[in-house]
Amino acid sequence: MNRIFFDNAATTSMDNEVLQTMMPFLTEKFGNPSSIYSYGRETKMAIESARKNVAKILNAHPAEIFFTSGGTESNNTAITASVRDLGCKHIITSQIEHHAVTHAVEHIAKQFQIKVSYVNLKPNGHIDIVHLEKLLIESKEKALVSLMHANNEIGNIMDWHIVGNICKKYNAIFHSDTVQTVGHFPIDLRNTPVHFITGAAHKFHGPKGVGLLYINENVRINPFIFGGGQERNMRAGTENLYGIVGFSKALELATKNHDADKNHILEVKKYFYDQLKLNIKGVDFNGDVWGQCLYTVLSVSFPKTEKSEMLLFNLDINNICASGGSACASGTEAGSHVIRVINYNPNQITVRFSFCKHNNKEEVDVVIQKLKEVL
Amino acid sequence: MNRIFFDNAATTSMDNEVLQTMMPFLTEKFGNPSSIYSYGRETKMAIESARKNVAKILNAHPAEIFFTSGGTESNNTAITASVRDLGCKHIITSQIEHHAVTHAVEHIAKQFQIKVSYVNLKPNGHIDIVHLEKLLIESKEKALVSLMHANNEIGNIMDWHIVGNICKKYNAIFHSDTVQTVGHFPIDLRNTPVHFITGAAHKFHGPKGVGLLYINENVRINPFIFGGGQERNMRAGTENLYGIVGFSKALELATKNHDADKNHILEVKKYFYDQLKLNIKGVDFNGDVWGQCLYTVLSVSFPKTEKSEMLLFNLDINNICASGGSACASGTEAGSHVIRVINYNPNQITVRFSFCKHNNKEEVDVVIQKLKEVL
Numbered sequence: 001m002n003r004i005f006f007d008n009a010a011t012t013s014m015d016n017e018v019l020q021t022m023m024p025f026l027t028e029k030f031g032n033p034s035s036i037y038s039y040g041r042e043t044k045m046a047i048e049s050a051r052k053n054v055a056k057i058l059n060a061h062p063a064e065i066f067f068t069s070g071g072t073e074s075n076n077t078a079i080t081a082s083v084r085d086l087g088c089k090h091i092i093t094s095q096i097e098h099h100a101v102t103h104a105v106e107h108i109a110k111q112f113q114i115k116v117s118y119v120n121l122k123p124n125g126h127i128d129i130v131h132l133e134k135l136l137i138e139s140k141e142k143a144l145v146s147l148m149h150a151n152n153e154i155g156n157i158m159d160w161h162i163v164g165n166i167c168k169k170y171n172a173i174f175h176s177d178t179v180q181t182v183g184h185f186p187i188d189l190r191n192t193p194v195h196f197i198t199g200a201a202h203k204f205h206g207p208k209g210v211g212l213l214y215i216n217e218n219v220r221i222n223p224f225i226f227g228g229g230q231e232r233n234m235r236a237g238t239e240n241l242y243g244i245v246g247f248s249k250a251l252e253l254a255t256k257n258h259d260a261d262k263n264h265i266l267e268v269k270k271y272f273y274d275q276l277k278l279n280i281k282g283v284d285f286n287g288d289v290w291g292q293c294l295y296t297v298l299s300v301s302f303p304k305t306e307k308s309e310m311l312l313f314n315l316d317i318n319n320i321c322a323s324g325g326s327a328c329a330s331g332t333e334a335g336s337h338v339i340r341v342i343n344y345n346p347n348q349i350t351v352r353f354s355f356c357k358h359n360n361k362e363e364v365d366v367v368i369q370k371l372k373e374v375l
Numbered sequence: 376m377n378r379i380f381f382d383n384a385a386t387t388s389m390d391n392e393v394l395q396t397m398m399p400f401l402t403e404k405f406g407n408p409s410s411i412y413s414y415g416r417e418t419k420m421a422i423e424s425a426r427k428n429v430a431k432i433l434n435a436h437p438a439e440i441f442f443t444s445g446g447t448e449s450n451n452t453a454i455t456a457s458v459r460d461l462g463c464k465h466i467i468t469s470q471i472e473h474h475a476v477t478h479a480v481e482h483i484a485k486q487f488q489i490k491v492s493y494v495n496l497k498p499n500g501h502i503d504i505v506h507l508e509k510l511l512i513e514s515k516e517k518a519l520v521s522l523m524h525a526n527n528e529i530g531n532i533m534d535w536h537i538v539g540n541i542c543k544k545y546n547a548i549f550h551s552d553t554v555q556t557v558g559h560f561p562i563d564l565r566n567t568p569v570h571f572i573t574g575a576a577h578k579f580h581g582p583k584g585v586g587l588l589y590i591n592e593n594v595r596i597n598p599f600i601f602g603g604g605q606e607r608n609m610r611a612g613t614e615n616l617y618g619i620v621g622f623s624k625a626l627e628l629a630t631k632n633h634d635a636d637k638n639h640i641l642e643v644k645k646y647f648y649d650q651l652k653l654n655i656k657g658v659d660f661n662g663d664v665w666g667q668c669l670y671t672v673l674s675v676s677f678p679k680t681e682k683s684e685m686l687l688f689n690l691d692i693n694n695i696c697a698s699g700g701s702a703c704a705s706g707t708e709a710g711s712h713v714i715r716v717i718n719y720n721p722n723q724i725t726v727r728f729s730f731c732k733h734n735n736k737e738e739v740d741v742v743i744q745k746l747k748e749v750l
Contacts, residue, residue: 003414005414007407007410007412007414010407010409010410010415011405011406011407011410011613012405013402013403013405014401014402014405016402019401019402022401026389026394026397026582027388027389027391027394028388030386030387030388030389030577031386031696032382032385032386034385035382035385035386035696035698036687036691036698036699037382037687037690037691037696037697037698038691038694039378039380039382039696040385040696068444069443069444069445069448069584069612069615070444070612070613070615071612071613072600072601072602072603072611072612072613073444073600073612075602076600076601076602076611084486098602099601099602099603099604099611100601100602100603100611100612101602103601103602103611104601104602106601107597107601111459200613202405202613207401207617208613208614208615208616208617208618209444209584209585209613209614209615209616209617209618210584222482225447225448225451226447226451226474226475226478226479226481226482227447227450227451227473227474227475227476227478227479228447228474228475228701229474236447236451236474236475236478237444237445237446237447237448237475238386238445238446238447238575238577238583238584239583239584240444240445240583240584240615240618241583241584242582242583242584243583243584243615312411312412315412316411316412316413319413321406321410321412321413321414321415322412323410323411323412324411326603
């Protein structure tokens with residue numbers, strides 16, 4: 001029985017072309033990029049070439065692109081630096097951020113004894129822009145606004161131009177967790193009013209263990225991890241060479257095929273949505289499904305029954321992968337903090353299905369069939 | 376012309392067996408280890424099996440082993456946590472630590488406004504134990520002692536049982552940067568009085584971008600990177616799955632072949648030393664070369680001349696890789712902070728040669744010949 005992987009917001013399979021690009025650096029090209037001899041220079045060049053490539057795709061300067069160990073480290077760096085180095089004494093965020101943001105915010109707020117405000121959310125999960133501006137108007141101190149570009153559980157995409165311009169107006173630092181949009185959404189940083197964005201290669205068919213941090217050239221921060229002079233003194237530690245090369249290649253492929261992939265995935269999502277409505281009684285959807293939303297994510301709520309409470313388990317037995325929320329929070333008993341905040345209905349069980357270019361309608365048919373059997 | 380790689384303290388080539396162990400996780404086994412379905416459980420199991428394997432080799436509990444993005448992050452975590460969570464208000468360290476320690480110490484000391492003391496060094500580069508005890512006796516506050524197990528530039532190995540027992544006596548936290556000894560030295564953590572040790576797989580023929588942090592079960596700290604519940608809530612971020620699997624395999628191979636590899640490398644080092652003395656006028660050596668010292672490292676000082684000042688450059692032209700000091704500090708114009716402290720002679724040029732199991736005496740002959748030509 002073939003596995004059906006409908007959990008691509010958690011992680012994706014690595015493209016073979018990405019792996020092939022990494023292979024020389026996993027074998028013969030192993031020099032430490034900080035070494036000054038030819039063996040080191042060739043790997044240093046590979047990293048700088050990856051940086052240029054990523055910068056070009058995101059329309060940023062290479063000097064604004066930093067490689068880290070992943071999205072979580074990148075988010076921690078941006079939040080820490082905004083408070084520690086940029087004078088932010090008030091954090092404005094939302095209750096539906098990824099834990100990499102919420103827990104970092106909680107820690108930094110406690111450590112620096114600063115205030116955290118949460119922007120109101122609309123029933124469809126979008127942030128209340130009027131409330132955001134109100135919070136900024138009332139803020140007596142310089143603020144850090146940390147709001148994710150696209151939500152990893154319901155898929156909602158924020159209009160970051162509107163948010164960024166409001167931040168600008170009130171001299172706030174704007175950090176956006178873009179882990180779900182880098183590689184899935186055309187990003188043009190030169191024309192986006194944002195100070196920090198973040199990414200993780202494994203969300204777009206690249207390797208795990210490598211991330212992106214964009215730092216706008218107008219802000220100057222200190223490192224989060226101290227040590228050697230790697231990443232132009234901004235992120236110490238011997239570089240994850242293959243990871244960086246893989247990040248660049250994966251982003252390149254994702255960008256090159258973006259339109260075709262998007263259209264294909266959107267069709268799968270639409271078909272799944274239609275089939276769910278047609279076949280599953282009482283099915284419901286979270287977020288701005290057909291509005292400003294990721295084409296990759298569909299958050300589905302089923303009426304709560306003894307059977308639906310065992311849904312993920314039964315899908316797993318049938319080799320179907322989906323999740324109750326963020327993978328990073330799986331295994332905890334608390335359930336999804338996102339669903340709890342925007343659409344808490346104790347009589348519903350929510351499952352996130354998330355798609356990639358490898359999924360198709362035949363898989364949807366199998367999943368619908370299994371859902372009908374199980375529920 | 377074959378490349379001669381005599382810079383194995385900077386990084387090593389990855390063993391093919393390690394890469395083969397990683398390959399399934401770079402291809403079909405890509406599930407997010409935090410996901411609860413079978414696809415995630417199989418990768419979670421791989422990580423937990425790696426943890427058990429590493430714990431067994433180092434004679435620790437699996438619950439004391441944490442995987443990070445590298446030695447630098449591990450050192451930053453231990454130092455940050457000791458001050459932030461364990462009440463250390465005085466850091467005792469040395470001036471010959473790796474920058475991952477010195478720069479992290481400087482940052483934390485500044486942030487928490489605490490005192491840093493530097494233990495005296497003997498002419499051979501070993502720390503002055505009497506002075507260490509004096510510093511601890513005089514310390515009015517709980518201290519963190521951060522002293523590396525083996526120095527990456529001169530190879531000196533500290534007796535960490537003596538140091539650890541002194542720390543115990545004065546209720547100090549003991550962190551030891553073991554990046555140069557994990558995989559090269561038999562470590563028995565159950566019988567070593569240390570709270571934190573660190574490691575990096577790429578120093579012993581494993582992958583870059585993955586590190587080890589050992590936290591003794593008797594200390595409880597908070598994370599350094601906040602977010603998801605990975606690594607039992609101690610290190611957030613989707614795991615570098617292949618890296619972790621590779622770390623474990625590389626450590627396993629290094630341990631299995633330790634005695635044979637050590638004997639072989641020691642012979643290469645001894646032969647190189649003898650040939651240098653025989654062939655290069657005025658040659659000198661740094662550290663406790665034939666005492667308590669890594670078999671992998673030989674720090675050589677040449678009389679300063681116009682020619683020796685261009686030595687690394689000329690070795691590189693001849694496809695010979697060696698370094699002026701730590702790779703992490705290469706490219707900076709400051710020179711080695713280690714050599715400057717223990718044996719500063721403005722009339723000498725110092726080069727670190729460091730060996731691995733793949734090196735041999737024939738390579739030494741070539742290097743000696745080139746040195747004679749160049750100098």
